[in-house]
Amino acid sequence: ISSHFPVCVSVLYVLLMLLGIVGNVLTLLVVCLRPHMRSSSYLYLSSMAVSDLLILLLLPLDLYKLWRPRPWPFGDLLCKLTMFLSECCTFSSILHITFLSLERYLAVCWPIAAKALLTRRRTRLLIGCLWLAAAVSAAPVLIMVGVEDVDGEECGCTQWAVSSGLMSAMMVLSNVYFLVPFCILGLVYSLIGRTLWLRPQSGRRDQKHKNTVKMLGVIVLSFLLCWLPFHVGRTIFFSLSADAHLYLLYYLSQYLNLVSSVLFYLSAAINPLLYNLMSAPYRRAVYSLEDGRLPSPVGVKERE
Template sequence: MSYLFSRSELIIVTTLCVPLLLLGLLGNILTILVVWLRPQMRSTTYLYLSSMAVSDILMLVLMPLDLYKLWWFRPWLLGDAVCKLSQFVSECCTFSSILHMTALGAERYLAVCFPLRARLLVTRGRVRALIAALWVVALLSSAPVLVLVGVESVEGGDPECRITQFAQASGLMTAMLWLCNLYFIIPLTLLSLLYGLIARTLRQRAHAHRDHTHRQTLRMMGELRGAT
């Protein structure tokens, strides 16, 4: 049996992760229950949040398996299917959360900068369809992981859940790294642009409101002088 870290380090990590697992599951489950048991909470924003809560729950459910990998990463005794599916679900949930945050940012941009158009375009039915599409994109983007990882022995050693030699030799690993980088760079750039435009719009409205208030004050002062 092989360890990646010392036993004291593993005990500390496990002690920290268990409360996070319980609190995370409780908080995300409550989020889903509140949204779906209270019809008034089913706004488009909360639809995104409840979908992201599902993603978080799946990630948290995998935490015991992640701890298992830290304690007993070699030899791997859970089979090739568990190795592949755990990595696939983890990657899929990560991609899904990024896509959800990007879509939510785009919706906030429409709501602030084009409120009338947003009321026509952003409906609960369309948001539900978009959320389903985001999950499909995340699933397809994560599909290469099923080939990328597997149970293999290195130089005749014990089997472990790792990146396969085929993935390294074929260039699939490099392609997946590029995809992961794009999943962070493109949404980060897009969100930075959208929130910058939101901030500019809010500043312009605040400035216009101050000018309007100033003009009203001057008009009232002029009317009072004329009356006296």
């Protein structure tokens, strides 16, 4: 790979990390300090902000590996934990977007049932379950990766994981986690669109639903555009790494892998910007933080 390419990638990494950390911290502050922003939708989005922050905080280690893949000086435990957290946050973000969209489907298409089912307490419980499911799904990474001496100690997928088929199984799981939710999302947003845009009356509530669905639709689209190259690049990279006859394609896949990694971190950094562009309440809440008068979140009346 050309020496200029890692330099450009490194600059983008640093910019995305700074932008993403500031934006996601603002999202968490808005939800924590502004009671009216604690709707179930923003509870999901604040949990996604935690996931995005974890991904961005792991970025410096990825940047280190870009410039010095070996030797890995941080030990086997940190190697396993960083890979596990990255995969766990990836699964968690996909699950959050899927269940948030399903919640919007209930709110738009089945409003009476949604009023009874979609309480904040249940939303918080479901968010906890999503994190647990993501952690369980990513758990095989803890035995799949490690530090091995391959021309110097390197943090990555072990030879045992490759020979045992565990890596292939994990790649299948990762792709299923990507493809199945987006099939569900396509169906859900088709049904929501049909309900909203073909409904005879269009009151204030319908307009509010439309604005929320538009914002979520843009988030889902950006998620798809950022993560599709990542999944394709990673699949090609691991599939071709052992095939000497496809060396050129493997070499090109390294470029694709770097570009898709930038898009992966872009996905973690861009959501707060999308909220700011698409949601007037979010903009007002962010601007209100500047006056320094932060209301206490204690004692806020909630639907439990």
